[in-house]
Amino acid sequence: MSDGTSESAEAQRIAELQEELNRHIYLYHEQDNPEISDEEYDALFAELQELEARHPELATGDSPTQR
Numbered sequence: 001m002s003d004g005t006s007e008s009a010e011a012q013r014i015a016e017l018q019e020e021l022n023r024h025i026y027l028y029h030e031q032d033n034p035e036i037s038d039e040e041y042d043a044l045f046a047e048l049q050e051l052e053a054r055h056p057e058l059a060t061g062d063s064p065t066q067r
Contacts, residue, residue: 007055010051010054010055010058011055011058013047013051014048014051014052014055014058014059017044017047017048017051018048018060018062018063018064020044021041021044021045021048021064022062022064024036024041024044025064028041045064045065048063048064048065049065052065
């Protein structure tokens with residue numbers, strides 16, 4: 001049985017990670033001004049991949065994992 005509260009929290013976290021990673025991609029590639037290390041970025045990306053694998057319906061076209 002799934003927990004609606006947990007799913008809602010995971011949906012929120014997915015949206016937060018997508019936004020945060022897209023911001024870091026912009027800072028790195030467009031501004032040449034990264035704010036986090038590659039290791040920190042990779043950890044956030046891996047977290048997003050894991051969450052989207054559990055909830056593929058929440059993976060959007062602008063998600064960093066879809067590029």
